[in-house]
Amino acid sequence: MSSTNRQHEELLSADRLPFESVFSTVLSGWAFDRRAADGACGPADSGAVRLIWLKSIGRDGVISEPDSEVDDWRSDTPERLHLRAGDILLSSVIFGRPKAALVQEADLPAVAVRSLFVLRPAKPLSAEHARLILAFLRSDTVRDLATRTSGQQRLRLSQLKALELPNEDKALSAALADLAAAGQRLGEMAAEAGAVAESVFDRSTSPEEARQLIISTGRLTRLRSLAAAQLDDPGFIIRTRYPYPIALRWRNVEVQTGADGQDGAQAKEYAAVIRAAETLLGYSALLTTALAHEAGITCKAIKAFKGKITTGMGGPGFGDWQRILQQIGSAEGMSDFPPEHPLHELSTLLADEEAEEACQSLGTKRNSRAHGREDLPAVSVSKLNEAHDGLRFLIDRARFLADLQLLDVTHVVWDRHDESDTITLRRLMGDHPVVPTENMRHAGPGRIAASLYLADRDQRLHPLSPFLTCEKCEGCATLSLFHADKEQGVLLQTSLDHGHFYPYRADERALRAVGLR
Structure with missing residues (x-):
């Protein structure tokens, strides 16, 4: 097992649930006789139920859209095998890693066929918990349980029921959701590029016209590709995505590195x-x-x-x-x-x-x-x-x-009806202090003031003042981050981003409140 998978297992092992406490019922896929033509029907026929095969499930856990020309439909499917929204499908025959998918209302009516298990939850799973369980069921841990039978890797029902499943963890689930969303977005961009290339000769055009069409319609796709390629450069990530003081100092390093000679x-x-x-x-x-x-x-x-x-x-x-x-x-x-x-x-x-x-x-x-x-x-x-x-x-x-956003909150409006704040802020991320303002609604515990905050991955806001404050520097008039400092017994404020300092101007009572005075 790779180090990544070991870390994944260690993360999940801290809090496990017995399989049968999560899933009350496990059904095997319908082993129907394909030669029996009596039940075959079309998707529009009365009582038609779609058959979902292992090939109907993608590696991304998405069940393919119904296709009248590819899918099988039957009117004689056993009622007890009909799928329900919230069921989880898991491959019993494994090629590479297991496939697993969550059944949605849009997938019904349907039954799973042959090389699939149907896992029915004892009670409805939250979206976060279902996401974690699906990720676990697709892991090497489940794959390694399978035994080779008749030249195939098969997962037995007894092995499945012996599993311990991850408990609900909203933070881990949110991270998986972000990763899935990023992958989907990249996939959409790739599909868009392919569609542009395929559409060039859909109309009668000369090579010169086709070239101009590719240049004009593919411009955004090319720009996205160039921007994505820059993310392979660590320096670009630091300059654009790190908090302002660090990003600015790194830019200065790169400028000096480029001044060789x-x-x-x-x-x-x-x-x-x-x-x-x-x-x-x-x-x-x-x-x-x-x-x-x-x-x-x-x-x-x-x-x-x-x-x-x-x-x-x-x-x-x-x-x-x-x-x-x-x-x-x-x-x-x-x-x-x-x-x-x-x-x-x-x-x-x-x-x-x-x-x-x-x-x-x-x-x-x-x-x-x-x-x-x-x-x-x-x-x-x-x-x-x-x-x-x-x-x-x-x-x-x-x-x-x-991932920990530095926010300079400049204005706050309280909505007593919604019991939430609408805050105006600047995200001080990247190597430039001049950034656009934006609005964000905040309904978390506690009221928000115009001050400096750290937003974590769940968008909870943590106050940073007076340990860190944001204001225009008296020396250079640049928006800067300051911290309390001392020189020869005199209280100062010193900038993290460019090092300018001068006597402390803010209310010292805030320092006393946190033990800094």
């Missing part, structure tokens, strides 16, 4: 890499601190960070961010959070030896540079490459940040 280019590139690494860790640690405060948990590193702001002479640095990310995973109370909570992913960023080594190497380089122990013009190629490799490694591990 200019005076001091190598030193500038090295400095850009170090700043990008510090912003990555700083942003991740500040998210962690804000989420931990919301959840009512803490760790020694978070307390030390707060202590620097409240009583120290200097503010937090690379090492503080590193320790917060290293310690949060073992904080008391973390195990009580659901697996989809963002803190779990943040706790994995530096959770192994390779990540710690990369972080430590970058931290040492950052401190040497900050304390004047490095002659920047003389930065060696090997040291620059080492820094680049460390940054790429960490930023790739932080890819989950692309």
